[in-house]
Structure formats: C-alpha cells, structure tokens
Amino acid sequence: MNDMTMTAAVAHPLPKAPFEGRHLIDGIWQGSADGATFDRISPSHGVVVSRSARGGTAETEAAIAATRRAFDDGKWSRATGKERSTLLLKVADLIEANVERMALLETLESGKPISQARGEVAGAADLWRYAAALARTLHGDSHNSLGEDMLAVVLKEPIGVVSIITPWNFPFWILSQKLPFALAAGCTCVIKPSEMTPSTTVMLGELLIEAGLPAGVVNIVLGFGQPVGALMAEHPHVDMVSFTGSTAVGKAISAAASKTLKKVALELGGKNPQVIFPDADLDAAADAITFGVYFNAGECCNSGSRIIVHEDIAEALVEKVVALSRKVAFGDPLNPETQVGAIISPAHQQKIGAYVRDAVASGAKLALGGEAVHHPGLPGDFFSPTVVTNISPDMPIAREEVFGPVLAVLTFKTLEEAISLVNDASYGLSAGVWSENVHTCLAFARRAEAGTVWTNTWMDGFPEVAFGGFKQSGQGRENGRYGLDEFLEIKSVVMRIGKTRPNWVATDFRND
Template identity: 75%
Template sequence: MLDLTLIPATGTALPPPFEGRHLIDGEWRASRDGRTFDRLSPAHGTLASRSALGCEADTEAAIGAARRAFDDGRWSRLSGKARSAVLLRVADLIEANVERIAVVETLESGKPISQSRGEVGGAADLWRYAAALARTVQGDSHNTLGSDMLGMILKEPIGVVSVITPWNFPFWILSQKLPFALAAGCTCVVKPSEMTPSTTVMMGELLLEAGLPAGVVNIVLGYGQPVGSLMSTHPYVDMVTFTGSTAVGKGIVTAASGTLKKVALELGGKNPQAIFPDADLDSAADAVTFGIHFNVGQCCNSGSRILVHEDIAQDFTARVVDLSRRVAFGDPLDPQTQVGAIVSEAHQRKIHGYVEAAAGAGAEVRLGGGPLTVPGLTGQFYQPTVVAGVTPSMAIAREEVFGPVLSVLTFRTLDEAVALANDASYGLSAGVWSENVHTCLDFARRVQAGTIWTNTWMDGFPEMTFGGFKQSGQGREIGRYGLEEFLEVKTVAMRVGRTRTPWVRTR
C-alpha cells in the first residue's frame, strides 16, 4: 500500500448538472442547430454540465453583436467613471456568489473546493483593480513642437476582442483578461474551454445583473473548430487574447495573420527553481512541494523542475519526498483535500508517459510514478511524483508535463544554474532560493523569464503584470501593462491658427 495521504469520497450529494447556453447580444440562446455537449466530472465520473454546442452561425452572431456594440459607442464611448462603476458591481456580485460558482468549477475541473473558492473569491480583486484603471487611461501631449503646433497622443480601445480561455483556471484567467478589456472600452466574444464552460456562463449572468449593456460581452460555448477558429480569423475581430498550450497558440498566430489582428498569448512553461545551500531549506522544500502539486500540477506556473546545488541535493530531495507524502490527495469536495483529479484520461496517460520515459532513460523515481486510486471515487488521479537524476536532455526536463511530477536536476555554480534555467524553449517564470541578496539579484537579472520569484513561489497581485518570454507567449496580462494590451495609440497633430505655409504657389 502506498504511504500517501488520501481523502476518500465524502458522499456529498452532488447538484444537478449545470445547463449552459450562449450569451449573444444580451440574450441566452440555445445553439442554432440545437446540439449540446456534456462534461463529466473528472473526479466523480458523473454528469457535471450540459452545454449548448456552438456552430458557425452562433459565432457569427456573437461577433456581429460585439461589433455593433463597439461601433455605436454604447460602451467604448462611456466615461471611465461609468465603466468603472459596472466593473465594481461585478466584483461585488462575484463575492456574493463564490460558493455557487466554486462548486461548479470543482465538479468540472476536479480541483479542490478550497482552491476553487480561493480562485473565484480572489478574482473579485482583479475586477476591482481593473475598475480603478478604467479611470486612468491617458496619453501624452507635446507642447514643444513650436508656437503653431500642438501634439497629442491618444489611447483608445482596440475594438472587438476574442477571449479564449483554458480549462485549468477558467474563472481566474477569464478575470485576468475580461475586466481589463472592458476597462479599456473594448467589446468581447468569449469562448471558454469545452471541459470547463460553466463558470464562464455564470460570469455572464453576473455581467447582465451588473448592468453591462447588451452585446458588450458575448459568450459562445463549444470547440476550437469552428468557434475558436472563426474567432481568430473573422475580419470584425480586432484582437485575440488566448491562454493555453504553445502549440495551439502558434496556430492562432497563423490563423490571425490573414487579417493582421493583434494577438496576445499566455502559453506554456517549464519553470525552474534554483536552490542554493544557504537557502532556508524548510521554506524552500515546502514551496517546491506546493509549486508542483498546486492544481495537480496542471498550471502554466507549475514549479515542475528544480535545480538543486550538488551539496544539498540528496537532503533536499528527501525533504520534498517526505512533504509530498503528507499532501492530501482525494475527493475535491472535501475542504481538507489539497490535490484533486487529473482533467481527463488522455491527459493522465500523457503524464504517465513522461515518467515512464524518464525512468527508461536512467532517471530515478523517488516517489509515486503512476495512477492513484482514491477510495469511493471512479475518476482519474495521479500519485505525487518526484523524479531525481534527471538530465537536461530528457523530455521530462524540457517539455510541459502538466501534472504532479517534479524533475530534479543538480548544479555546481551560479553560472551553471542560470544556464540550466535558460536551457528551455519556455520562459514564463523562475525562482531562486538563497539568503544572499546578491545571488538572488544576479539570478533574477540573468534568467529569461517574465516573472522571477525570490525566496517564494507563485505569489501574485493584480498590480504585478504577468506574461512570458520565448515560447511562453507574447504580451502581458494584469497590472497596468495588462490594460495597455487592449489600447491603440493614435497621434493627433494640431495646427494653431492659419500658420501653414502653402505648398502650391498661386501667383
């Protein structure tokens, strides 16, 4: 029997399946062809939701509604104060509905209910911060161009934005994009992942209750084909913002190139943490354990590879193994559960394939390494897994496993740690653990990643922007830079008086 911490099925009565429809031009609609699709709970195996299956006609209608809503100015020409007031009402409504939304998110995604509550409740702060930014959009003026000229740089909403979100943090990532687009004055068409569609529909309910004008936000449920594809290519769409895999992100860039629309991408990561001998090893081990098991490792910011100094590698790995045994895996509806279910059977097979390949190449599986059975549940779970003796050339060290699987590599010098950290096609985030501030600053300045954490992991704030280097994406989310993504820059040159010298001589 595995020496792990398991939480069996709670026997909690499950709510009836959520019924989701499209939100188009302020109305809830079934699909034009009447089709639907089902989502089974990855932890319980029961029907979690039944949703309208979007077709091309549904997507066209949603995009058309967003285009009309932008062009007639019902939102784009409102004052920042008026837009801010609506966003603040949304934040209040989110907080009033945390439990209802969190239960649905847990059933569709398999994540623990305590984490769903934190994700949904925390999203309200993103809406409040975006509301504050709505009143601060400003450009520049140039009063030094001569007595006869005045220059202005205006910032205006980019237009209609397609928002395509993933399954791992459906409510949170929507809240990293949507309120900032709305604060800028844009109108939107939203497509959530087909695996976790329902909390986006619930967000739509809150938007209407908050008084958002019809057509400003439209939601189409369904698959990448045809919904996501049309949202990426339609000439009425001015920008696409997407979070998901690097492979799909590249496809969106290709699709959007036909109309040269702006594309913002938040993609994969293979995020390193370097642990030096002078670090607080207890704190580092706890943070590493959190970083790999949070959201079952199904997180773009997962701390999926650690770089440990040779002098402490054995001891530190043992600490992480011991802590991982204590992490509570099991029924996500139990508030004590820390790690829930893998999102699908196919994804579980992919995770296991990486572990088997690493073991076959000579790595040592120190803990876990296979599927996990949770008493009373029929869904898919994976053991907390620690793989040591990993070399930089192994796939498990280079590719995004997206599961509770930690790869352990070693280094001898700071230069080697930096080289290992940068030896990846990704550059989303990285971490460094040392009591020496010079070590931390040197590592932070040299590592190619959009976020560097020092002596912590995965702390985030609405004020602190987020995004990646290299194949982890392009553009930024949240913070002031997150608002800037949804703005166009316009130059206005104004001549003062009748001072222009004629170009054509009339006499």
C-alpha cells in the same frame, strides 16, 4: 498508496441535475440552431455535471456580429471611465456574492479542490476591482514643447472587438485576467471557454447582465476549437485575440490571426525552474517546491515542475521534498482538507504517466510515486505525488510541460551552469531563486529569461503586477497597467494653433 496521504470522500450533496449552459448572443440566452449539446462528466465524481449548447459557425458568426455592432455604436467604447468603472465594481460585488455556487461547479468540472476553487473565484473579484481603478485613471499624453504654434496629444483608444479564448485549468481566474481589463479599455468581447469547464463563464454572463452591461458588449459561445475557436481567431471583424492555453494551439491561433494581421496576446506553456543555492533556507524552499509542483495537481502554466539544486545540498533537499510530498492531502475535491484533486481527464493522466515511464526507461530514478491512483471512494482519475531524480537536461521530462504533479530534479555546480540550465529551454514564463545572498538573487533575476522571477518565494501574484512570458511561453502581458495597455491602440493627434501653416507651393508669382 503508501507513498501518499489520501483524504476520504465526503457526503457532499451533488447537483440534482446538470447545469444547463447556453450561448449569450446580443443579450439573449439561446441554444444552438441545430439543437446540439455536449456533456461534461466530472473527472472526480463521474457524474454529468453540465450540459452545454454546442456552438457552430452560425452561433459564432452571430456573436461576432453582435460584438462588432456593440463596439461601433459606442454604447460601451465611448462610455466614460466612471461609467465603466462603476459597472466593473458591481460585477466584483456580484462575484463575491456567488462564490459558493460558482466554486462548486468549477470543482466538479475541473477536479480541483473546493478550497482552491473558492479562492480562485473570490480572488478574481480583486482583478475586477483593480481593472475598475484603471478605467478611471486611463489617460494619454500631451506634447507642449513642439513650438508655440503646435500641440500634439497621444490618445489611448480601445482596440475594438476582442476574442477571448480560455483554458480549463483556471477557467474563472484566467477569464478575469482578461475580460475586466478589456472592458476597462472600452473593448467589446466574444468569449469561448474550454469545453471541459464552460459553466462559470456562463454564470459570469448572468452577473454581467445583472450588473447592467449593455447587450452585445460581452457575448459567449460554448463549444470546441473547431469551428468556434478557429473562427474567432481568423474572423475579419475581430481586432484582437487573447488566448491562454498550450503553445501548440497558440501557434495555430497566431497563424490564423495573421490572415488579417490582427493583434494576438498569448499566455502559453512553461517549464518553470527553481534554482536552490547552498545558503538557501532549505525548509522554506522545500515547502515552496512542494506547493509549486502539486498546486492544482500541477495543471498550471506556472507549475514549478523542475528544480535545479546545487549538488552539495541536492540529497538533503530531495529528502525534505519527498517527506513533505507524502503529507500533501490528495483525494476528494469536495473534501475541504484536500490539497490536490483529480486529473482533468483519463487521456491527460495517461500523458503524465508516459513522461514518467519514458524518464525511468532513460535512466532517471523515482524518489516517489510515478503512477495513477484509484481513490477507494470515487471513480475519478488521480495521479500520485511524483519526484524524479537522476535526470539529464535533454530528457523530455526536463524540457517539456508535463502539466501534472511531477517534479524533475536536476543539479548544478556554479551560478553560470544554473543560468545555462534555466535558459536552455524553449519556454520562459517564470523562474525562482533561493539564496540568502541578495547579490546572488539579483544576478539570477537579471539573467534569467523569464517573464516573472520569484526570489525566496513561489507563485505570489498580485493584480498590480504584470504577468506573461518570454520565448514560446507567449507574447503580451496580463494584469497591471500593462494588462490594460494590451487592449489599447495609440493615436497621435497633431494640431496647428493660431498661425497659418506655411505654404509649400509658392503663390506669389508673376505671369511673364
């Protein structure tokens, strides 16, 4: 407790009753046929915050069938870009009008600070607006240089029915990196949110209906990976799966989808390094490192969970990061001053602690923290800000995704050694470099095996800029025009104009 700043619990009125979540199938809200439900207990406040219908095979089959019918009848897939764009803009406006109630529920289900939940929901509206712009500007290509009697056009058409499976750490933001782009392309979608954070997806379904989206274009099934997620991944009437989550589950989805060779887009794990050179602005780097590892309690695929710092400045930088870490406000997620909230579950908290204990047993040093913390005014699960030094590159804490507020510190001597440490990983989601020398930054950016490279900053993102990973961090891209392209098929149309096609078989011959 002496190593951290803890914010007080606040007297925020909790919901009088759990949020009731139901499936959305063909425009109708409904419970499960067998009446099954599941509860979500808030990881910070220990109360039942939502009660959701628990979907099974019957609900999943019905949702996929509705999604297929909606695509095939063309009410959305053949709508104009203007029509799609207009609806997406309406949804963006409705999201902004509902930020408070959505953010409260997301905070209670996930344990993240209310200020960050507000930012996530409000910021997602910008993704919908950007996708709306793409819907209006979507176009193919033409080839007018194939000869005077030939013309070819390349069409971009919606891929079809898309299964969208989202995680618990940024449930609304990650859904908004997928769904509006799929809708802009003309796809129809069936969605399964995480069973730990289902409610903002249900709320979005309400907004889609209010905005006038035709029935069946978006369907929502609540439940667990088995059977809902598995069936969404392997079903023959699904043309594509877009998944964000762990690398292990991503591999299972790829295997299931391979039975029908459907397209798969995956945004998976990361063990993201920041490399700090001696000429870096250490104060700016230390603040960004602190933000990168504690934002969303480190439960973030882009978490800057390892730093690779030049040995000449390692001690000074670690001292700055430890000092800043002690000032980061951990505590009640409903307190607007809180910067780091509760861990998603007791099981995940134990997993975080196990990584730290294993590292220390292998010779690593604890510069700060390293243990679970009990809040004096809340029953939830918290983990202290943790900085681990004296780490060797082969330790699990240096190579695997801890997904918690734990920073692993490694050192290097040369640029070549730093690049080697960065790329000696199964992941390749993001990386960062800190140096005042533009040549150093550019050399690093070109050689780092990562989908995003930040220079002298961390985790700045924009709807216009593509996001996704190398290696086992996934395949495909979200956001930007590339994010729209993921949901499109390419069709070439080749036309002969005017002249008759030359015969292949001769017709002018004599009967001898």
